[in-house]
Every structure is written in C-alpha cells, then in structure tokens.
Amino acid sequence: MSDVSGSELRALMARVPSVEKVMASPEFAALVDAYGRSQVLTVLRDALDHWRASAQSGDASVSALDVARLQAVVDSALRRRNRSRLQSVFNLTGTVLHTNLGRALLPDEAVQSVMKALTQPANLEFDLDSGKRGDRDDLVDELIGELTGAEAATVVNNNAAAVLLTLSALASKKEVIVSRGELVEIGGAFRIPDIMSRAGARLREVGTTNRTHLKDYEEAIGPRTALLMKVHASNYAISGFTKEVGVDAIASLAHARGLPVAVDLGSGTLVDLVQWGLPRETTVRETVEAGADLVTFSGDKLLGGPQAGLIVGRRDLIAKIKKHPLKRALRVGKLTLAALEPVLQLYRAPEKLAERLTTLRLLTRAADDIRLAAERVQPVLQRAIGERYAVLAEPMFSQIGSGALPVDVLPSYGLVIRTADGKRGGRQLLALEKLLREMARPVIGRIADDALRLDLRCLEAADELQLIDQLIEQLKGAPA
Template identity: 85%
Template sequence: MSDVSGSELRALMARVPSVEKVMASAQFAPLVNEYGRAQVLGAVRDTLDSWRSNAQAGEASVSALDVGQLHASVEAALRRRNQSRLRSVFNLTGTVLHTNLGRALLPDEAVQAVVKALTQPANLEFDLETGKRGDRDDLIDELICELTGAEAATVVNNNAAAVLLTLSALASKKEVVVSRGELVEIGGAFRIPDIMSRAGARLREVGTTNRTHLKDYEEAIGPQTALLMKVHASNYAIHGFTSEVGLDEIASLAHARGLAVAMDLGSGTLVDLSEWGLPREQTVRETIEAGADLVTFSGDKLLGGPQAGLIVGRRDLIAKIKKHPLKRALRVGKLTLAALEPVLRLYRAPEKLAERLTTLRLLTRAADDIRLAAERVQPALQRALGERYAVVAEPMLSQIGSGALPVDVLPSYGLVVRMAHGKRGGRHLLGVEKVLREMARPVIGRIADDALCLDLRCLEAADEAQLIGQLSGPLSGPLSG
C-alpha cells in the first residue's frame, strides 16, 4: 500500500472517466453489441467503483486509468459472467462412466438426433398413422422389447425413479421382500430402504448380510407381500463365506405363490460384455428369461445412452405402472427419447457396437493404444510444468465406474506427475492439479500415492490434439507455491 496525499487522490479521482463517457466511446461499442448495454453498463460501473476503492486505500496507480486497461478489465468481467457453468472437461480420472463428469458419452447418431429434436417439431405424442394423440413410450417400446425379450417397456428420468415408480405402483402399503445383502446405498445417498419408504412400501428383510437362503424368502411371504425383489450389488462386492439365491429360484417360488419378482439391475447391459474381453455382467434379456417379471436399469451406464431409467417386463404390470400418477412427474422429455432411440438401434448390429458405441469403444480400448497417446502427450505436459516436476508415462488401471462391475479393472496407461529428485509433492501437486483444473478446458485427474495421475483411456484422437495445443500455451497460476 502506498501513501497518497489528499491532493494526489483528488487529482487521480478527477482523471477517472465518467460512465457516460466510457459507454459512448467507440472502443466499447463491440462489447455492447455482444453483451447488451445493461450488462456492459453494470460491468463498467463495477470496474470504476473498484478502482476508486483501491485508490482511496492507496492501492491504485495512474496506469489504472488507461482506457485500454479499463476495456480489458470490463471485457474479462463480462466473459467470466457469461461463461457457461456446464463446461467440457478432459476426463483423465481413469473412470469411464464417471458420475460427476456426466457418465456415458453419446455416439454421433444420438447427438444428431438430439440436434434435430431441438430445432424441429417432432411427433413426441402424436400417432402419425391415426392422426391422434399418441404415447411417448411408443417411440422406443418396440425397440426395447426386441432387444430385451420383454413384453412391454416404459422410460423415466433415471433408475432411481424407475425403482420408486415400480414400488409405488405395485407395492404401496404392502411388503417387499429383499435380502439384507442387497440393501445397497449408491452415490448421492440413494438407499434401497429409503426408496421403499418414500414409495409407501414396507421393507421385509430376509437372511443376513453375507448369506441368504431360499427358505428365508419362503418364510417371509405373507398376506401383505406384494413383491419379491432382487437388487444388483452395484458398487460393492462380498467375498468369502457367502450365499445368495438365484433369480430363477426366487421367480419359481414367487410365481407358485401368485407373486411377481422385480429385479433392479442398476447398470443394466443389453449384450454379453465378455465378447469384447470385458468382465461378464448379466444382461437384461437373461434376467427376463430367468423369470423376472420386471427389470429396472439405467440408460447412461453400460447401455451407453442418455440419462434414463428403463422399466421392462410383463405387459400387465407395465400398464399398471404407466397409469400411476408419478409416471407423469417422472417421465422423460423429447431430448432423452431422441438420444435413446438411435443408441438402442446400434444394438441391432452387435458386431459393429465396439466401433459405434462410445462407451464400449472406450472400455475396449487397447492399453498399447493408450500408451502411444501418453507418449505423445508427455513432452507437452513436461514442458508446461518445467524441470521442477517429472512427468512419466506409466501403466495404470482404469475402472468402469457408476457402480458397474465395481471390483473389475482395465489395463490402461497414463501420465504420472511427481516432484523431481524424489521430493514429496504435497501442496505442490495440489497446485498442479488446480492449475490443470482451471485451464480453458479443465483437465481432471486424480492424486494418489503422492503423485498426480492422468489416465488417458478416455482421451481420443481429437481431444488429444486439443490437449496438446492447450498445454503448449501459458499455464495460469503459480506452480512453485
């Protein structure tokens, strides 16, 4: 802080241009044209007020009165204010279906369908054959049934909504029998017992955390039983002294007692992933064939589509679900349906799926291909960070994410940033992570074992070129803190 006398301060204040003069200058006309007069006027006032406050505190200089600097400050403030809060990032976390980064990326066919639905009227609820009002589920019902073997289907906004709607429609004020080992909690504090409570159903727990037997289900069935339910373990696994009852056995018991069986598959895949060398996961069709009367699963996980919750199964049960008042509250809009249909159509040609479906392409990407990408990016990152840091291409293990196959990993490759000369990273690596996160297109990695790890599994060719170009520019923020 510098000492400014009263006369010097008055002289500085006298040199501050008026808001009217600034707004009338030709230099600010492009900003008014881009952002509108009201926004520019507010930014100019805020910038001049800030300068006056700094001057009174003895922190201003005469150079701050430069019109060019004033223009730059106003323009920067306007850009910050109008920058989208939802931004594209580089997902270098090693998690393909990262919940916090938007989960599945849509293939081009889905993107083009969404653009068309955004810009042109569509037959969302209009039957083109009869000329009468239609049902939006009709847009994808036949296709989902073809791929799953179900009699009918409906779609809501996510899998939590699918479970909530199913229980509300079929088990309100009645009991639902579930194994204690399947009372899961997933991200965002989604708990099966809580969902049941909100749906008005009463939970009937059977068995223990690690062992449940068929007789446990049999003994729990009573006059108030509405459903037997199985829940995918999602984001955890139990090993050791364990026992669970197969869906086929539960279905046989339920059907003999005149009850239905619901299966919450969570991630839900339509194909056998082992065909591409990935860990095997039970498909929706196999679940239906095993006797499930209803199956709920996500659209934006292993399916590789937009956020949605799909409910498939018996026609009479789906009809009852669709008549429930919650269905309208939880229904999806035209953009979800526009994206979902082309994604489902890709499954009609499974031999081309790994090429066309973005999620499967990323999951099946060869480690050697990722290694070559890491070797191409390494020099740019090393130059950007300087000699204080060592950037090395190393093998890594990716994960599928979003509760899908929680204990399975995928061989991958990436860049590891450590302090040079073996020093501990601590706050310095946190500083690097922050600088990368604050880039024009943020780079999101993870810190582990005193290193910053950047897994390149999700970095495809076009993104690789953009990342290298971005690293070639100046990095903002101190890296030496």
Template identity: 80%
Template structure:
C-alpha cells in the same frame, strides 16, 4: 499505497471518468455490439465501484482508470460472465463412466438425433399413422422389448426414479421383501430402505448381510406382500462365506405364491460383455428370462446412452406403472428419447457395437493404442509444467465406473507426474493438478501416492491435438512458485 486522507481520496474520486464517457469510447463499442449495452454498462459500473472501494483502502491505481484499460477490464468481465458453467473437460481420471463428469458419451448418431430434436418440431406425442395424440413411450417401447425380451417398457429420468416409480405403483402401503445383503446405498446417499419409505412401501428384510436362503423369502411372504425384490449389488462385493438366492429359484417361489419379482439391475447391460474381454455382467434379457416380472436399469451407464431409467417387464404391470401419477413427474423429454433411440438401435448389430458405441470403444481400447497416446502427449505436458517435475509413461488400471463392476479393473496406460528430485511433493503436485484443471478445457486426473496420474483411456486420437495445443500457448504456464 497507505490509507489516504480525505483530501487525497477526494482528489482520487475526481479522477473517475463518467460512465457515459467510457460507454461512448471506441474500446467499448465492440463490447456493446457483442454483449449488449445492458451487460456492458453493468460490468463497467461494477468495475468502477470496485476501484472506489480499493481507493478508500489506499490500494487503487489511477492507471486503471485509463479508458483502454477499463475497456479491457469490461471485456474480461463480460467474457467470464458469458462462459458456460457446463464445460467440456478431458477425463483422465481412469474412470470411464465418471458420474461427476457426465457418465456415458453419446455416439455420433445420438448426437445428431438430439440436434434434430432441438431445432425442429418432432412427433413426441403424436401418432403419425392415425393423426391423433400418441404416447411418448411408443417411440422406444418396441425397440426396448425387442432387445430385452420384455412384453412392455417405459422410460423415466434415471434408474433411481425407475425404482421409486415401481415401488410407488406396485407396493404402496404393502410389504416388499428384500435380502439384507442387497440393501445398498448408491451415489448421492440413495438408499433402498429410504426410497421404499418415500414410495409408501414397507421394507421386509430377510436373511443376513452375507447369507440369504430361499426359505427366508418363503417365510416372509404374507397377505400384505406386494413384491419380492432383488437389487444387483453393482457398487460393492461381498466375498467369503456368502449365499444369495438365484433369480430362477426366487421366481419359481414367487409364481407359486402369486407375488411378482422386481429386479433393480442398476447399471444394466443389453449384451454379454465377455465377448470383448470385459467382466461378466448379467444382461437385461437374462434377467427377464430368469423370471423377473419387472426390471429397472440405467440408460447412461453400461448401456452407453443418455441419463434415463428404463423399466421393462410384464405388460399388465408396466401398464399399471404408467398410470401412476408419478410417471408424469418422472417422464423424460424429447431430447432424452431422441438420444436413447439411436443408441438402442446400435444393439441390433452387435458385431459393429464395439466401434460404434462410444462407451464400449473406450472400455475395450487396446493397451498399445493408449501407450502410444501417452507417449505422444508427454513432451507437450513436460513443456507446460516445467523441469521441476518428471513425467513417466506407465501402465495403469482404469475403472468402468458409476457403480458398474467396481471390483474389476481394466489394464490401461497413462502419465505419472512426480517431483524430478524424487522427494515427496504433495504441495507441488497439487499445484500441477490445479494448473491442469484451470486450462481452457480443464484436464481432470487423480492424485495418488504423491503423484498426479493421468490415465489416457478416454483421450482418443481425435482429441489429442486439442489436448496438446492448449499446453503450448505462446507463453506456456509453468507450475512453479513464481
């Protein structure tokens, strides 16, 4: 429609029904009952305002003012408004512990524990034995110490917070000696030098990027030295002409100079992963036995629990850390503790860990199992995207993710989507990726080498039916230009 004259516009505006009449219509009644009059009224007014603007531009249709259509428009607007911003997705990226997709998935025991904590009062800071106020760390302190060999433990909201708290409590206005090769940056531009500065500690770099010797630490220790710190370089690797000081040797030096050793393990693990064919990763217990006085690590990475930062070590140092004012600001709530405790309990029976801990189950999933999954979902996916594209079941490589062993890959299987013509199809492949990402439960893959790759490692059998079902609606969406 072209621009309207003032007379035509006046005529169009006269066709706009009264808000009260539409609100009293049969089509709005169920929406008011479900969403409330306040939201339904606001949605209707927005829709009518939008129509008026379109009318002024000559683009409005009077058919849109039909009460049935207005009710449908209000319903769609309210449904979109009510949709949670946090949505479940299918993680077919090939990265198991995907930071952007929530990292570790909790096992059933942890989920049920969280539901219980959300819906009923709990003894978060109440000592049931004495009837007096308790310490929330008491809920998991004994269990963590049992699994790590540490004397004491505390928990904060993530490992970055754990490092910040340790430095603030033990090294404020003093020096911390760190190898230059361990001054890492992790996700979100979290840099060890920056966090030291924010904690009020002074960084003392020793060695070079690729080689640091014990004498470098020895020569750096002075009257203002508060800590010797080792940072586990879990998100990158240096190879070739390299040298780092083993924790055992560093701890001997530290004890002779009466200086504590702190170790940031990053992702952290409580068990030897090689027993399941996974790459070697130093455990927290090995780090404690190697002489570390304080160790920090994550709860939502290799440990397989909720987002948390765990601090373990010598009793007197942990006590000092817990007394620092930042501890209250960084402490975790009841939901984190409710999820963390059941996950930690699983480690008491390592022989069952592979089947009960979701993260470990995904990391160790059998190749044939993944291949069969890919073969089962391929037909539905082909039907959804159309004959313009070819789908192949192919071997792939997954990653552990979240900075855990980034140079190691896990043999996997998945689906590769390319143009059936064999031509390069960047624009078309991007369109398929967007189509899958716009599904009710979005499918998240990765584009590489002119193909969309959907690694099915994290698509477990209990989710297959839901995955296939949304690819087969009554009128399946096609990834074409129509």
C-alpha cells in the same frame, strides 16, 4: 503500500471518464453488440465502483482510468460472467463412466438426433398413423422389447426414479421382500430402504449380509407381501463365505404364490460384454428370461446412452406403473428420447457396436494404443511443467465406473507426475492439479501414492492435439 494523498486522489477522480462517455465510445460498441447494453452497463458500473473503493482506501497501485483500460477490465469481467458453468473437461481420471463427469458420452447418431429435436417440431406425443394423440413411450417401446425380450417398457428420468415408481405403483402400504446383502447405498446417498420408505412400501429383510437362502424368501411371504425384489450390488462386492438366490429360483417361488418379481439391475447391459474381453455382467434379456416380471436399469451407464431409467417387463404391470401419478412427474422429455432411440438402434448391429457406441469403444480400447498416446503427450507435459517435476508414461488400471462391475479393472496407460527430487510433494502436486483444473478446458486427473496420475484411456485422438496445445500454452511456468 503507501497512502495516496488527497490531492492525488482528487486528480485521479477527476480523470475518470463519465459512464455516458464510456458507453458511447467505439471501444465499448463491440461489447454492447456482443453482450447487450444492460449487461455491459452493469459490469462497467461495478468496475468503476471497485476502482473508486480501491483509490479511496489509499491503494498506491491504483492508476488513472481511461476508456481503453476500462474496456479491457470490462471485457475480462464479461467473459467470466458469461462463461458456462457446465464446461467440457478432459476425463483423465481412469474412470470411464464417471458420475461426476457426466457418465456415458453419446455416439454421433444420438448427438445428431438431439440437434434435430432441439430445432424442429417432433411427434413426441402424436401418432402419425392415426393422426391422434400418442404416448411418448411408444417411440422406444417396441425397440426395447426387441432388445430385451420384455412385453412392454416405460422410460423415466433415471434408475432411482424407476425403482421409486415401481415400488409406489405396485407395493404402496404393502411389503417388499429383499435380501439383507442387497440393501445397497450408492452415490448421492441413494439407499434402497429409504426409497422403499418414500414409496410407501414396507421393507421385509431376509437372510444375512453374506448368505441368503430360498427358504428365507419363502418364510417371509405373507398376506401383505406385494412383490419379491433383487437388487444389483452395484458399487461393492461380497466375497468369501457367501450365497445368494438366483432370479430363476426367486421367480419360481413368487409365481407359485401369485406374486411378481422385480429386479433392479442398476447399470444394466443389453449385450454380453465377454465377447469384447470385458468382465461378465448379466444382461437385461437374461434377467427377463430367468423369470423377472419387471427389470429396472440405467440408460447412461453400460447401455451407453442418455440419463434415463428404463422399466421393462410384463405388459399388465407396466400399464399399471404408467397410470401412477408419479409417472408424469418422472417422465423424460423429447431430448432424452431423441438420444435414447438411436443408441438402442445401434444394438441391432452388435458386430459393429464396439466401433459405434462411445462407451464400449472406450472400455475396449487397447492398452498399447493408450500407451502410444501417453508417449506422445509425455515430453510435451514435461517441458510445460518444468524440471521440478518428473513425468513418466506408466501402466495403470482404469475402472468402468458408476457402480458397474466395481471390483473389475481394465489395463491402461497414462502419465504419472512426481516431484523430481523423489520427496513427498503434497503441496506441489495439489498446486499442479489445481492448475490443470483451471485450464481453458479443465484436465481432471487424480492424486494417489504421492503422484498426480493422468489415465489416458478416455483421451481419444480428436482430443489429444487439443490437450497438447493447451499444455504448451497454459502450463509454462507452473508453480513449484
């Protein structure tokens, strides 16, 4: 880089058009119309300041400014400035319910319901029969009861909130008995002991990490016991020499002592997944029928709906929970309820659920169908990234995700990218993975075993063409 001489710098500065002239130009009229005068003016001044600083630093690459060049610079900056931070991505990680990618995708019925709630007034807390104020939980209470067998229900913003509210309402300054093998920590450092502490409840651990017996619960019950609790293992499994006590046995013991039982199911499912060839998971109804007085579970995991925490169970306990001051702080808004109700409605026709519920459709997608998609995308990706990489369509395994059935996998298919010379390609693969993430619609895969892996389980037909178009357009000349 050579220095710009003083005379050259003065000449460049003299040719910079004034802000007023630039803003009045036809080239900037379209920008003002699209982004507003205030924002365009701010970005224009930033661009001019940057240019002047570069020129004064002696940067020989600085060239004269005119309105057309400024328009291009400002337009690009405005596009970056106004791009949503929340972007649609291609989830090719192999994890269907990916916590970092938004978990469950909503079916069309839920999307249309949310759109209506966004644009029209709705009876969120208005009883149309009586003409008086209503309770927002009434919108889904009866339907949840029908699907779970519970007497009543309430909805909060996630399952962590459901557990916190339940403990705060029923066990503040009292003891809650939990097996040591169920003191889980899940994503985001959510720990059962910490939640109990924040709720003002005292944890009473029983049993050991791998084995807990009914007598352990029985011996722990005392005058300060508020309830007995079971917690779904969520994101881990203990195998080998193990024993846990079922809900039915714990409920019999608790009820004999006049105590309630709460079960945190975590992801929670409303139907038996085995009928679609998926691993077995205890349903909410089975948990209620086993004697649980309260059950908490998520709306955006196996249920396939929006982010929410559902508490179902005995009417008197639900009523007490709803009166707790935290309920108002943790309640959901109209958009969540607008999405949740149509998702629940789908469960009334379980024989059509695998077609209509997006989550279940992705979980049950046949490996052969995914293989055909991989074979269609493979040659396009190979041409796009060049000869230094080898792209192969290979079988792989997907995960359900979000702590649901953590040790179970689903046969799948995808694209495996390695360096063509067969050597370890750490930097090359990282560069390619970064390039994929920087596409107009980012592609999210995973690097494992010296390969970049793109599992196509979640790539449905509607998105496949868009992915292929992006690969052709944006991946030419990928870095070596």
